Amino acid sequence: MVLVSPAFALVAVFVxxxxxxxxxxxxxxxxxxxxxxxxxxxxxxxxxHDPAFTHSVLFTLLYTAIVTAPILVIGYAMAxxxxxxxxxxxxxxxxxxxxxxxxxxxxxxxxxxxxQPDSGAADYVLSHLGLARxxxxxxxxxxxxxxxxxxxxxxxxxxxxxxxxxxxMQGIPIELYESAEVDGATWWQKxxxxxxxxxxxxxxxxxxxxxxGSFLAFNQFYILTEGGPGTSxxxxxxxxxxxxxxxxxxxxxxxxxxxxxxxxxIISAAQFFxxxxxxxxxx
Numbered sequence: 001m002v003l004v005s006p007a008f009a010l011v012a013v014f015v016x017x018x019x020x021x022x023x024x025x026x027x028x029x030x031x032x033x034x035x036x037x038x039x040x041x042x043x044x045x046x047x048x049h050d051p052a053f054t055h056s057v058l059f060t061l062l063y064t065a066i067v068t069a070p071i072l073v074i075g076y077a078m079a080x081x082x083x084x085x086x087x088x089x090x091x092x093x094x095x096x097x098x099x100x101x102x103x104x105x106x107x108x109x110x111x112x113x114x115x116q117p118d119s120g121a122a123d124y125v126l127s128h129l130g131l132a133r134x135x136x137x138x139x140x141x142x143x144x145x146x147x148x149x150x151x152x153x154x155x156x157x158x159x160x161x162x163x164x165x166x167x168x169m170q171g172i173p174i175e176l177y178e179s180a181e182v183d184g185a186t187w188w189q190k191x192x193x194x195x196x197x198x199x200x201x202x203x204x205x206x207x208x209x210x211x212x213g214s215f216l217a218f219n220q221f222y223i224l225t226e227g228g229p230g231t232s233x234x235x236x237x238x239x240x241x242x243x244x245x246x247x248x249x250x251x252x253x254x255x256x257x258x259x260x261x262x263x264x265x266i267i268s269a270a271q272f273f274x275x276x277x278x279x280x281x282x283x
Contacts, residue, residue: 026258030251032244043255052231053256056239057263063150063235064214070154071210072203075161080191082162083169093166097159104156108223111152115139115224122148142232145225149233153220157213161206168202169195204275208268215264236260 026043030036047053078096082089099107114120115138126132138144172195180190196203218237221227227234227242234242236256244253 022254023258025251026255028251029249030254032248032250036251039251043252044259046252047255047259052234053236053239055231056234056236059233060215060217060235060237063146063217064211066146066150067153067157067214068207068210071157071161072206074154074158075206076165078158078162079165079169083166093162096162099156100159105219105223107152107156108220111148112139112224115148139225140229142229145229145233149220149224153214153217157210161210164206164209165199165202168199172198200275204271207275208271211267211271212264215260215267 027038027040028036029039029043078092082093082096114122117123117135117137122138123132123134123136126136127134136144138148176194177190180194185193216237217235218241221233221235221238222241225233227238231239237260240253240256240260243249243256247253
């Protein structure tokens with residue numbers, strides 16, 4: 001009990017107390033500066049009827065749906081490429097994982113410069129390939145902005161998925177593959193019947209990290225589009241930020257944050273359930 005007490009104290013101070021205090025703030029009209037009053041569940045009731053909040057949630061769901069599968073597929077392909085100690089595999093591992101190490105905010109600022117019309121490298125390269133005009137304004141058009149951010153995030157996050165899956169792949173006994181080869185299994189049969197079932201835990205972790213990261217997306221949208229044009233690319237975390245620190249509706253914004261935490265917890269629990277190891281694998 002003595003050994004558990006310090007850990008429990010840390011969790012209580014840095015997790016439980018802030019969470020309980022946030023729930024309390026969400027039940028008030030806390031204005032960040034000045035007096036506040038207890039309003040009960042009014043903030044949550046207003047959330048349901050707030051079109052701006054609804055739009056931010058739907059946009060976040062759309063963004064999550066677009067990027068999750070490509071991150072997993074590309075990350076898996078990268079892991080397959082570099083899992084064996086072939087010549088050059090160390091270089092490719094470093095190159096694939098480097099974007100994640102540099103950081104999302106830094107690379108978002110770099111991308112913002114490259115997406116500038118007439119001066120950015122994106123327009124220069126794509127115009128010479130016939131894929132875009134030389135003066136395309138990527139960040140002020142909804143479709144172009146969403147496309148650019150999704151491609152950018154897939155490139156950024158695939159390296160982390162590669163590392164998570166590669167670690168699981170390297171832990172699979174090579175004898176299983178050798179036995180499958182003796183039985184005449186093809187490469188795809190070995191991947192489907194050996195690698196994928198034994199990687200279920202790693203795949204679940206990769207998906208959960210990817211989905212949670214997508215729901216908490218903020219830096220790339222704030223830096224590249226500022227939620228525009230208008231509020232068309234405003235994710236739910238940016239809506240919370242705007243309500244709390246621009247409109248000074250801290251109680252209302254905290255209610256939105258609590259709702260986001262609940263949604264993320266439900267989705268994570270569903271992923272754990274669907275990808276749990278005791279589920280039978282379909283042959």
